[in-house]
Amino acid sequence: MTQTFDMALIQRGARLRRSPYFDATLRAGCRSYTVYNHMFLPTRYDDLHTEYEKLLTGVTVWDVSVERQVEITGRDAFEFTNLLTPRDLSKCAVGQGKYVLIGADDGGIVNDPVLLRLGENHFWLALADSDVLLYAKGVALNSGLDVDICEPDVSPMQVQGPKSKEVVRRLFGDDVLKLRYYWFLETDLDGIPVVVTRTGWSGEVGYEIYPRDGSRGVELWDRVMDAGRDLGITPTGPSDIRRVEAGILNYGIDMTLDTNPYEVGLGWQVDHDQEGDFIGREALARIAAQGPKRKLAGVEIAGDPLDLNMTRWPVHQGGRVIGFVSSAVYSPRLDRNIGYAMVPTGVAELGTRLSVTTPEGERGAVVVPRPFVDPGKEIPKS
Amino acid sequence: MTQTFDMALIQRGARLRRSPYFDATLRAGCRSYTVYNHMFLPTRYDDLHTEYEKLLTGVTVWDVSVERQVEITGRDAFEFTNLLTPRDLSKCAVGQGKYVLIGADDGGIVNDPVLLRLGENHFWLALADSDVLLYAKGVALNSGLDVDICEPDVSPMQVQGPKSKEVVRRLFGDDVLKLRYYWFLETDLDGIPVVVTRTGWSGEVGYEIYPRDGSRGVELWDRVMDAGRDLGITPTGPSDIRRVEAGILNYGIDMTLDTNPYEVGLGWQVDHDQEGDFIGREALARIAAQGPKRKLAGVEIAGDPLDLNMTRWPVHQGGRVIGFVSSAVYSPRLDRNIGYAMVPTGVAELGTRLSVTTPEGERGAVVVPRPFVDPGKEIPKS
Numbered sequence: 001m002t003q004t005f006d007m008a009l010i011q012r013g014a015r016l017r018r019s020p021y022f023d024a025t026l027r028a029g030c031r032s033y034t035v036y037n038h039m040f041l042p043t044r045y046d047d048l049h050t051e052y053e054k055l056l057t058g059v060t061v062w063d064v065s066v067e068r069q070v071e072i073t074g075r076d077a078f079e080f081t082n083l084l085t086p087r088d089l090s091k092c093a094v095g096q097g098k099y100v101l102i103g104a105d106d107g108g109i110v111n112d113p114v115l116l117r118l119g120e121n122h123f124w125l126a127l128a129d130s131d132v133l134l135y136a137k138g139v140a141l142n143s144g145l146d147v148d149i150c151e152p153d154v155s156p157m158q159v160q161g162p163k164s165k166e167v168v169r170r171l172f173g174d175d176v177l178k179l180r181y182y183w184f185l186e187t188d189l190d191g192i193p194v195v196v197t198r199t200g201w202s203g204e205v206g207y208e209i210y211p212r213d214g215s216r217g218v219e220l221w222d223r224v225m226d227a228g229r230d231l232g233i234t235p236t237g238p239s240d241i242r243r244v245e246a247g248i249l250n251y252g253i254d255m256t257l258d259t260n261p262y263e264v265g266l267g268w269q270v271d272h273d274q275e276g277d278f279i280g281r282e283a284l285a286r287i288a289a290q291g292p293k294r295k296l297a298g299v300e301i302a303g304d305p306l307d308l309n310m311t312r313w314p315v316h317q318g319g320r321v322i323g324f325v326s327s328a329v330y331s332p333r334l335d336r337n338i339g340y341a342m343v344p345t346g347v348a349e350l351g352t353r354l355s356v357t358t359p360e361g362e363r364g365a366v367v368v369p370r371p372f373v374d375p376g377k378e379i380p381k382s
Numbered sequence: 383m384t385q386t387f388d389m390a391l392i393q394r395g396a397r398l399r400r401s402p403y404f405d406a407t408l409r410a411g412c413r414s415y416t417v418y419n420h421m422f423l424p425t426r427y428d429d430l431h432t433e434y435e436k437l438l439t440g441v442t443v444w445d446v447s448v449e450r451q452v453e454i455t456g457r458d459a460f461e462f463t464n465l466l467t468p469r470d471l472s473k474c475a476v477g478q479g480k481y482v483l484i485g486a487d488d489g490g491i492v493n494d495p496v497l498l499r500l501g502e503n504h505f506w507l508a509l510a511d512s513d514v515l516l517y518a519k520g521v522a523l524n525s526g527l528d529v530d531i532c533e534p535d536v537s538p539m540q541v542q543g544p545k546s547k548e549v550v551r552r553l554f555g556d557d558v559l560k561l562r563y564y565w566f567l568e569t570d571l572d573g574i575p576v577v578v579t580r581t582g583w584s585g586e587v588g589y590e591i592y593p594r595d596g597s598r599g600v601e602l603w604d605r606v607m608d609a610g611r612d613l614g615i616t617p618t619g620p621s622d623i624r625r626v627e628a629g630i631l632n633y634g635i636d637m638t639l640d641t642n643p644y645e646v647g648l649g650w651q652v653d654h655d656q657e658g659d660f661i662g663r664e665a666l667a668r669i670a671a672q673g674p675k676r677k678l679a680g681v682e683i684a685g686d687p688l689d690l691n692m693t694r695w696p697v698h699q700g701g702r703v704i705g706f707v708s709s710a711v712y713s714p715r716l717d718r719n720i721g722y723a724m725v726p727t728g729v730a731e732l733g734t735r736l737s738v739t740t741p742e743g744e745r746g747a748v749v750v751p752r753p754f755v756d757p758g759k760e761i762p763k764s
Binding site for chain 1: 394395396398420492513515518520521522524622632635690691694
């Protein structure tokens with residue numbers, strides 16, 4: 001069986017949801033969608049490399065409505081939300097966001113949303129692909145805490161790339177340029193209430209616009225496109241090249257319910273000394289003390305440019321399978337195949353030589369530092 | 383924008399999981415997949431009507447690995463699982479299955495799995511498309527109950543249609559034919575441990591095979607296909623025609639977290655008088671006493687054969703939008719367009735005339751009984 005394949009997804013039935021921008025993405029020539037949080041996610045209008053170039057040099061728009069929000073309100077919303085994540089949310093001001101992990105009792109990772117604190121007891125979690133709405137409802141059940149948990153009508157879009165600053169300035173005025181990384185402002189555009197955040201999933205400078213009225217999605221889309229037309233604004237999918245270069249992880253493959261923060265290099269998310277309690281506290285303390293048994297290492301894979309991997313690729317050392325490559329892609333500007341490999345901790349040392357089974361045969365690989373580009377610049381450490 | 387569209391889903395990255403039968407489905411010419419529980423689900427090898435005929439007259443195989451299992455074990459597994467569903471599981475024997483709803487605190491529906499009771503304190507839930515693994519882990523957290531909750535390596539396939547009996551007889555012997563509806567047996571096939579159930583999602587007679595060793599998926603697939611070759615066994619997707627005829631609901635559209643059992647005609651699932659407690663007990667008692675405000679009615683829609691709806695179609699009465707069509711499809715043997723409409727309870731009376739906005743214009747509709755075919759025969763009431 002070939003490792004890469006095109007699948008004609010003939011949508012049957014109305015089970016999968018459409019974004020408020022869906023008609024606009026079709027009209028703009030979106031050529032492929034995937035499914036994320038039970039909803040269609042645009043993944044491609046052009047080839048990977050063209051979209052990567054647009055992101056690096058211009059300004060791109062990506063419909064990320066699939067980042068469904070979980071809204072937590074009620075008298076105990078702070079205490080409850082703090083329980084869901086190992087980060088200490090007492091350090092998150094109203095008006096500020098944080099990249100957080102949602103944790104399970106055994107230290108596993110349930111999700112890695114961007115959290116926005118809209119009020120003392122008012123939070124949004126912009127989700128990766130898992131039903132945190134259900135998890136949170138389950139946790140709340142016997143918690144004794146007074147919270148309301150729902151999915152509000154909020155559907156973000158990303159505006160990313162070096163020229164994104166000018167686009168959001170034109171739309172929202174100079175104030176938006178003052179936003180520090182992971183902070184947000186609440187404003188409106190032609191009467192559409194929006195939250196604008198200094199965030200993104202691209203590794204480039206960028207913003208996300210969270211409209212609070214899905215019925216006006218196409219109108220908002222058109223307004224954003226108009227504001228950037230002379231700057232060459234372009235709708236795209238995600239840039240897996242750019243996000244791997246930046247060391248950004250993709251929930252569902254680079255980290256899952258079966259991985260813990262220490263394995264994937266997100267141990268800094270765990271605030272052991274905080275006052276509040278959080279799910280997984282004991283397990284994470286134990287893992288921190290003992291050290292994780294395996295680690296997600298940066299790897300360079302030798303040979304000709306590889307297509308993005310479609311399955312986990314086995315990693316060998318001394319003839320034995322010792323782990324797998326989760327994400328791998330060819331970076332044009334590095335002229336190298338880069339990616340992540342989950343391997344035993346001893347093997348994750350810089351410079352370790354490995355062998356990877358790719359669809360194009362066995363390839364040599366070496367453990368290298370990650371991120372691969374712009375260390376620290378746009379990694380979600382805020 | 384056209385209402386029906388083909389989408390080329392170019393799978394990028396290894397985020398979405400593949401079934402143990404995936405290579406076999408590709409080889410068998412599967413022409414489209416959708417995504418369900420973060421995994422690829424084959425939906426079509428041939429046109430809808432051809433697959434429908436095969437199901438009605440022969441035997442079909444459908445890869446339903448996406449029905450991921452939640453396994454619940456531990457000292458309090460019975461009490462915990464009983465908490466998750468409004469059905470009284472004290473009436474479910476070891477060796478028996480039940481169609482159940484997983485409930486939320488407000489009476490909403492989290493999922494509608496087939497539950498199998500493998501031991502006094504050993505349950506599987508074969509899931510529809512929502513992360514019940516996370517919900518159950520959340521509920522367990524402060525429950526004080528001693529349970530283990532995991533996703534085991536179990537990936538079901540369906541063998542359905544009138545000739546399925548002969549296929550499973552050849553594979554598993556005469557004992558399998560004695561299975562009553564929703565009962566199961568544990569056996570093996572060439573050393574592959576399997577559970578065989580008398581269940582399905584087709585409205586026809588059928589079985590599901592749950593192998594407990596994903597590494598041997600293609601082997602099992604080939605073995606099943608070989609056993610039915612002279613009977614014309616055919617791989618297919620789901621038959622939305624047949625399941626709507628049978629009155630079977632599809633989680634995610636006909637019922638969701640925002641609907642309750644009384645609205646969708648599944649009030650019989652709620653055992654108010656049971657000894658054990660269950661999530662949503664108070665809310666469901668209140669709804670039962672007051673009666674639901676809206677109901678999912680069977681409808682016939684006038685005019686030429688309609689394609690399966692791709693979005694919710696608005697339902698009007700007296701010029702006002704009063705609800706929506708969730709599923710609708712043309713039934714060849716009834717020569718009618720049939721479906722479900724969520725409308726106010728007063729409007730759900732048999733014979734009520736409505737108007738539906740379809741992509742092909744406004745159509746008259748009338749409320750009719752559901753199921754549309756074979757009342758009671760294969761509706762999951764066991």
